[in-house]
Amino acid sequence: TYYLWAPNAPRDGVGVIDGTVVAIGWNDDIIVVKRHASFRGDGDGWMIVNIHTSTLEGPFSDAELEKRASGATLTVATAEQAFKRP
Numbered sequence: 001t002y003y004l005w006a007p008n009a010p011r012d013g014v015g016v017i018d019g020t021v022v023a024i025g026w027n028d029d030i031i032v033v034k035r036h037a038s039f040r041g042d043g044d045g046w047m048i049v050n051i052h053t054s055t056l057e058g059p060f061s062d063a064e065l066e067k068r069a070s071g072a073t074l075t076v077a078t079a080e081q082a083f084k085r086p
Contacts, residue, residue, distance in 0.1 A: 002079040004033055006054075014038040016056065017047045025076030026051075032065065032074060 003015035004024070015021075019035035019042070026032070031049040037059070045059030048068060060068060077085075 002083055004031070004049075016049065017058075018042060019044070021079040021082075023076050023078050024082045025074040027072060027074055030069065030072060030074075032069060032076065034076075035059065 002021040004017050004021055005011065006016050009016065017033050017035045018039065019037040021033055022036055023034040024031065029051055031051065033047045033049065035044060035047050037044050043059040045061055046065040047056060047058035048060070048065075049056055057068075
């Protein structure tokens with residue numbers, strides 16, 4: 001199980017995206033995270049974290065993510081693959 005934490009943020013058990021990381025990708029501007037929501041009333045899907053403004057948007061479907069992140073160069077990997085990268 002993987003979580004996304006912000007520097008100096010309290011460790012509340014659900015992380016920045018309020019859930020576990022299924023897949024993740026990033027560039028210099030955004031982090032995209034496919035999440036499994038911790039609270040089952042919340043939606044699963046893609047979350048977008050803007051690195052510059054620290055804003056969070058989502059969840060989005062695969063199609064919605066493609067529209068919102070079009071033009072962004074991202075390599076997305078499973079959480080396990082991404083967190084094991086050197």
